[in-house]
Amino acid sequence: MPLVAGVDSSTQSSKVVVRDAETGALVRSGRAAHPDGTSVDPRHWWDALQSAIQEAGGLDDVEAVSVGGQQHGMVALDASGEVVRDALLWNDTRSAGAALDLIDELGGPQAWADAVGSVPVASLTVTKLRWLRDAEPDNAARVAAVALPHDWLTWRLSGAAGLDTLVTDRSDASGTGYWSPVDEGYRRDLLELALGHDAQLPRVLGPSESGLRSSAGALLGPGAGDNAAAALALGLGPGDVAVSIGTSGVVSAISSAPTADGSGLVTGFADATGAFLPLACTLNASRVLDAAARMLGVDHAGLSSLALSAPAGAEGLVLVPYLEGERTPNKPDATGALHGIRLANTTPAHLARAAVEGMLCALADGLDALKAQGVDVRRLFLVGGGAQSQAVREIAPSVFGLPVHVPTPGEYVADGAARQAAWLLSGAAEPPAWSAAAAAEVHEAPATPEVREQYAAVRELTGVRPA
Numbered sequence: 023m024p025l026v027a028g029v030d031s032s033t034q035s036s037k038v039v040v041r042d043a044e045t046g047a048l049v050r051s052g053r054a055a056h057p058d059g060t061s062v063d064p065r066h067w068w069d070a071l072q073s074a075i076q077e078a079g080g081l082d083d084v085e086a087v088s089v090g091g092q093q094h095g096m097v098a099l100d101a102s103g104e105v106v107r108d109a110l111l112w113n114d115t116r117s118a119g120a121a122l123d124l125i126d127e128l129g130g131p132q133a134w135a136d137a138v139g140s141v142p143v144a145s146l147t148v149t150k151l152r153w154l155r156d157a158e159p160d161n162a163a164r165v166a167a168v169a170l171p172h173d174w175l176t177w178r179l180s181g182a183a184g185l186d187t188l189v190t191d192r193s194d195a196s197g198t199g200y201w202s203p204v205d206e207g208y209r210r211d212l213l214e215l216a217l218g219h220d221a222q223l224p225r226v227l228g229p230s231e232s233g234l235r236s237s238a239g240a241l242l243g244p245g246a247g248d249n250a251a252a253a254l255a256l257g258l259g260p261g262d263v264a265v266s267i268g269t270s271g272v273v274s275a276i277s278s279a280p281t282a283d284g285s286g287l288v289t290g291f292a293d294a295t296g297a298f299l300p301l302a303c304t305l306n307a308s309r310v311l312d313a314a315a316r317m318l319g320v321d322h323a324g325l326s327s328l329a330l331s332a333p334a335g336a337e338g339l340v341l342v343p344y345l346e347g348e349r350t351p352n353k354p355d356a357t358g359a360l361h362g363i364r365l366a367n368t369t370p371a372h373l374a375r376a377a378v379e380g381m382l383c384a385l386a387d388g389l390d391a392l393k394a395q396g397v398d399v400r401r402l403f404l405v406g407g408g409a410q411s412q413a414v415r416e417i418a419p420s421v422f423g424l425p426v427h428v429p430t431p432g433e434y435v436a437d438g439a440a441r442q443a444a445w446l447l448s449g450a451a452e453p454p455a456w457s458a459a460a461a462a463e464v465h466e467a468p469a470t471p472e473v474r475e476q477y478a479a480v481r482e483l484t485g486v487r488p489a
């Protein structure tokens with residue numbers, strides 16, 4: 023049985039799955055943690071990947087490998103292929119001012135949405151390059167190539183022969199802010215507008231095109247941004263929406279046409295099959311649960327039981343979860359806030375409930391933004407580390423007003439990358455018919471519009487991070 027491997031180099035860790043290329047059966051897996059922080063030396067990802075591969079029993083018997091990963095991170099390389107500075111990650115907000123400058127210079131938000139499908143916010147690579155030009159001009163001048171986390175790891179797996187061997191895929195290229203999903207090509211003028219000069223960019227491979235081989239001889243796939251990889255693993259089709267609760271909170275859907283939302287709430291990305299992946303992304307998801315558990319001195323299971331023991335709406339207690347600032351809506355300097363505190367609702371259970379509901383309400387706003395772009399929403403899948411919370415699974419259907427399908431807990435980004443690897447190995451026109459979504463457990467609950475209404479009433483009343 024031929025084996026394939028998929029990698030997820032996510033914000034918090036590296037995960038590797040080895041699967042049977044024909045059936046998709048899981049054979050081995052491994053994982054290793056990444057350091058904390060929003061500015062990270064990419065070598066840590068490489069080291070974590072090596073540990074995860076070792077834990078997964080190595081890749082010597084694997085015939086094809088694809089890498090999925092956190093999107094947007096700026097990996098700036100000099101002419102000799104060395105990293106110029108620590109990578110700025112998708113959740114680093116220092117380039118929020120650069121985003122505003124770029125929007126002005128191109129003629130406003132809609133001009134960007136029309137050009138590249140998305141309005142720049144601090145998360146997008148293009149704004150990080152502008153920040154580099156302004157804040158670290160010597161480093162900017164040394165930049166000979168710009169890659170994303172998954173491109174850089176694919177390149178390292180291939181032996182990193184030269185900058186001209188860098189490859190990427192449509193899904194991750196579409197998150198840079200200098201690749202057009204309409205023309206399927208780079209907008210080098212926008213790269214230059216940001217960085218101040220041209221640079222080598224990874225060649226964009228088709229969804230099942232193999233660009234390189236690993237040093238051990240395995241085929242290397244184009245890889246994908248994490249959300250596109252998860253959609254490929256889930257086998258999402260029209261009418262399906264994925265809600266991922268990882269470090270980021272993501273609501274995404276497959277679309278046959280690109281979107282161009284000038285409000286900036288929906289980013290118009292491409293997917294990993296040749297279609298499109300309109301997406302709304304928050305900076306505050308699983309770590310809101312981590313923080314609430316920490317505040318209450320309980321573990322995740324404890325937080326979940328507390329949340330489920332309080333009534334819907336937590337008797338008026340509302341947590342606005344902008345703990346890391348926010349991206350959707352664009353409030354990079356916001357802080358979180360707790361509203362409606364009364365004697366009756368000052369219990370651990372109410373606070374736990376408010377944390378789960380606040381995090382989900384922000385994602386439900388993202389779902390509304392997708393619907394406003396004409397996205398058809400019939401089935402909703404819940405994935406990511408936060409989907410392991412029973413409270414999240416049970417409260418989500420009432421906040422979203424839809425049944426929620428929770429696939430068997432797993433590493434869906436790594437699985438999507440593995441499915442891509444199996445696809446290119448097969449040489450077939452379509453990806454192999456592995457099906458994760460079929461095994462989903464379905465949660466249903468009556469809708470609680472009042473929970474969203476009380477959240478909407480205070481959503482704008484947040485604090486601002488001190489300068």
Ligand SMILES: Nc1ncnc2c1ncn2[C@@H]1O[C@H](COP(=O)(O)OP(=O)(O)O)[C@@H](O)[C@H]1O
Nearest residue numbers: 032033034035268269308322406407408410411
């Ligand atoms: N049972 C659980 N309940 C709530 N959150 C959980 C649970 N298990 C893991 N998590 C959280 O999920 C997150 C990791 O999920 P993951 O999707 O791997 O994140 P990322 O892709 O951003 O690295 C962590 O913040 C972790 O605390």
Ligand SMILES: O=C(CO)[C@@H](O)[C@H](O)COP(=O)(O)O
Nearest residue numbers: 032033092093112268269270
């Ligand atoms: O920025 C986005 C999507 O636009 C995030 O989804 C990142 O791709 C990071 O994902 P996680 O590591 O949190 O899953």
